[in-house]
Amino acid sequence: MSVSTIEAFASQVAIASLNTYQKRLSPHKGFSCPHRLLHGGDSCSDYIKRQLINQNLITAIQMAPQRFKACKIAAQTLQSQRAASGCIVIPCCIPI
Numbered sequence: 001m002s003v004s005t006i007e008a009f010a011s012q013v014a015i016a017s018l019n020t021y022q023k024r025l026s027p028h029k030g031f032s033c034p035h036r037l038l039h040g041g042d043s044c045s046d047y048i049k050r051q052l053i054n055q056n057l058i059t060a061i062q063m064a065p066q067r068f069k070a071c072k073i074a075a076q077t078l079q080s081q082r083a084a085s086g087c088i089v090i091p092c093c094i095p096i
Helices: 005-030 034-039 044-054 059-084
Strands: none
Touching: 005 044, 005 059, 034 044, 034 059, 044 059
């Protein structure tokens, strides 16, 4: 098996795993991707899937931490906005 065949297979497995996550786990976690909520566009899982489709596996893996860091910053921004709006008193933004 060539390296490109192994890489293509690994990308397909990663995409299938992300699809399973999106269908089976994500709907039950109680919150949406902060990056998508703040900036619009793709959720982190959709972003990584798109990178796996449009780039090679290594590039997609290298881009993931940068996206997750941006998502963490988006989560902190959203949390600050909620706290500033007084939402901290009413548990309207706590995941159920």
